[in-house]
Amino acid sequence: MLKKERQAFIIKEINLHNKVLSSDLSMALDVSEDTIRRDLNELALEGRVVKVHGGALSKSYQMAAVQADTYAYEKKEIIAMKTLKLFKDGMVILTSGGTTMREIAKRLPESLQVTFFTISPLIALELAEHPKADVILLGGQLSNASKVTIGAEVVQKISEIKADICILGINGMDLDGITDSDYEIVQVKKAMIKASKQMIIPTISEKLNTALRYKVTPTADIDCLITELSPLHDTIQPYLSQVKLVL
Amino acid sequence: MLKKERQAFIIKEINLHNKVLSSDLSMALDVSEDTIRRDLNELALEGRVVKVHGGALSKSYQMAAVQADTYAYEKKEIIAMKTLKLFKDGMVILTSGGTTMREIAKRLPESLQVTFFTISPLIALELAEHPKADVILLGGQLSNASKVTIGAEVVQKISEIKADICILGINGMDLDGITDSDYEIVQVKKAMIKASKQMIIPTISEKLNTALRYKVTPTADIDCLITELSPLHDTIQPYLSQVKLVL
DNA sequence: CTTAAAAATGCAGGTATTTGCCTGTTTTAA
DNA sequence: TTAAAACAGGCAAATACCTGCATTTTTAAG
Numbered sequence A, B: 001m002l003k004k005e006r007q008a009f010i011i012k013e014i015n016l017h018n019k020v021l022s023s024d025l026s027m028a029l030d031v032s033e034d035t036i037r038r039d040l041n042e043l044a045l046e047g048r049v050v051k052v053h054g055g056a057l058s059k060s061y062q063m064a065a066v067q068a069d070t071y072a073y074e075k076k077e078i079i080a081m082k083t084l085k086l087f088k089d090g091m092v093i094l095t096s097g098g099t100t101m102r103e104i105a106k107r108l109p110e111s112l113q114v115t116f117f118t119i120s121p122l123i124a125l126e127l128a129e130h131p132k133a134d135v136i137l138l139g140g141q142l143s144n145a146s147k148v149t150i151g152a153e154v155v156q157k158i159s160e161i162k163a164d165i166c167i168l169g170i171n172g173m174d175l176d177g178i179t180d181s182d183y184e185i186v187q188v189k190k191a192m193i194k195a196s197k198q199m200i201i202p203t204i205s206e207k208l209n210t211a212l213r214y215k216v217t218p219t220a221d222i223d224c225l226i227t228e229l230s231p232l233h234d235t236i237q238p239y240l241s242q243v244k245l246v247l
Numbered sequence C: 001c002t003t004a005a006a007a008a009t010g011c012a013g014g015t016a017t018t019t020g021c022c023t024g025t026t027t028t029a030a
Numbered sequence D: 001t002t003a004a005a006a007c008a009g010g011c012a013a014a015t016a017c018c019t020g021c022a023t024t025t026t027t028a029a030g
Helices: A003-017 A022-029 A033-045 A059-068 A071-082 A098-106 A119-130 A151-160 A183-192 B005-019 B022-029 B033-045 B073-084 B099-106 B121-129 B151-157 B183-194
Strands: A019-021 A051-054 A055-057 A092-097 A115-116 A132-139 A140-142 A162-169 A179-180 A196-202 A212-220 A224-226 B019-021 B048-051 B055-058 B091-096 B116-119 B134-137 B140-142 B163-167 B179-181 B197-204 B213-216 B224-226
Touching: A003 A019, A003 A022, A003 A055, A019 A022, A019 B033, A022 A033, A022 A055, A033 A055, A071 A098, A071 A196, A071 A224, A098 A119, A098 A196, A119 A132, A119 B099, A119 B121, A119 B140, A140 A151, A140 B121, A151 A183, A179 A183, A183 A196, A183 A212, A196 B019, A196 B163, B005 B019, B005 B022, B005 B033, B005 B048, B005 B055, B019 B022, B022 B033, B022 B055, B033 B048, B033 B055, B033 B151, B073 B099, B073 B197, B073 B224, B099 B121, B116 B121, B121 B134, B140 B151, B151 B183, B163 B183, B179 B183, B183 B197, B183 B213
Parallel strands: A092 A115, A092 A162, A115 A132, A162 A196, A196 A224, B091 B116, B091 B163, B116 B134, B163 B197, B197 B224
Antiparallel strands: A019 A055, A051 A055, A132 B140, A140 B134, A179 A212, B019 B055, B048 B055, B179 B213
16 A cells, blocks of 8 residues: 555545544554554644644644634624514513623614613623613622622512513523523523513524533423524424424 | 543533533543543643633633723722722622722732622622622612612612721712712712721822712711822822821 | 665654542532 | 542553664666
8 A cells, every 4th residue: 555545545534534543544554553653744744634642633623623712703693683683672671691692782783772681790781882771780699600690689689570581591402491500590590581571592503402400491481592593404493393483 | 532632522512501510521521530620721721711620611701801901000009909908808898890999809819708799890790700709799770881880779789788898989089078970879889888887998199189069978987098199198198187097 | 677775664662641540638518 | 617529749551652773665777
């Protein structure tokens, strides 16, 4: 077997599996691991693969990892635009925290006249930039990790509100229901759902079909599910029958 | 599974759920928790995640550290250091907003164990970075201009607190008293003073000898006045007889 | 076809990295 | 205050790596 042939095989293998192990290739091609290593080093030098300890990864794999900070930015933008269409003048909107909600807050149209209740200081500050929006920050103990207010006082305050819609950021959701990993936050979210006529869930599709420790609410209670995907997309199909409206 | 692969998985998981637990990852990836810890430490070192006890958090969830260069930064730093000397373990501290207060919050010693009540979401978020500080955000309508919560609800909540000290950011002050230009905020500040055993005023000297529309409280009620100047400085002299303690 | 130069390969050894386990300590939560 | 969980640092086994060198293969010119 020629060297070029061998390297072509390696590239093919990487394109297929996004990674290769030196040991596997050594077996498959029946050459010493040293030879494989030399091949991988050459390919890495040409920039065709990314060499790592034990084997190599595809270039695209590495790229995805690098631009992780702009993770899902475009998706969240799409979701934000879809969500904003549901806002009408005079509405009372109850919202949790999360980066998706923040994207929504940033894009709030100037002309819109709505009242926001929120448990997130960050979202509150973002909304405060808006000239016509009324922003009420729900006070309470500030959670160190998630940077939203939690505790009995918040739950109590929320119970006194009658909101038109509540925008709930989520961390996990499957056909069974919405789940979260923080017990305190679950309590607050439950109160938010109870206080609102409609529940809207904006989320990137990746969070679908994942479950966390604590249940927030069954999927059937969702009034509107908003993802970056078309409602016709395969991933969304199972949810169509459960959720009233999917955007 | 290659190390890079594993770390990419962790990053993806964090972007998805905003946080991960070492134990969960250990299960999911079928490696020891030690290995996960090492991965998280590496990723934290690269600044890709924020390591916490038990797992890691998403970086974006941390404060957007877009440091707007605060006016009179050095002066406020001096004031902050002086003010921090008054903080003792176990104290309940009531604070308003303002950039000076923010500098204080940033410099809070790691070891200090105190409870903060604040009307400023910004201060609250800053304090939330502190591992031992308990932060309670006083909820209410968010003032568009000053970015603190105001209104009857806030005043009511403050009246229920018994604080050891209150740190009051000010806008104007002369020998006659502390003044402010926003009526709503004056109401809140009055409530804060009433709810606290001691009133501490940290301010840059520029604000001394200026007066605004509404009176908050007479100068004689101040327990401690803190400026960037020495108490021996000419500007401070007239206040020495009125204020209990000047730093 | 022969043969010398160049390239590629395998091997030996010594080094470096990764990982799991163990210890004792710190942190957290009840 | 205490018990459980998480942590840090060190150790050791396994694996991967690199360097230099001898051997084989390929190449190409005579």
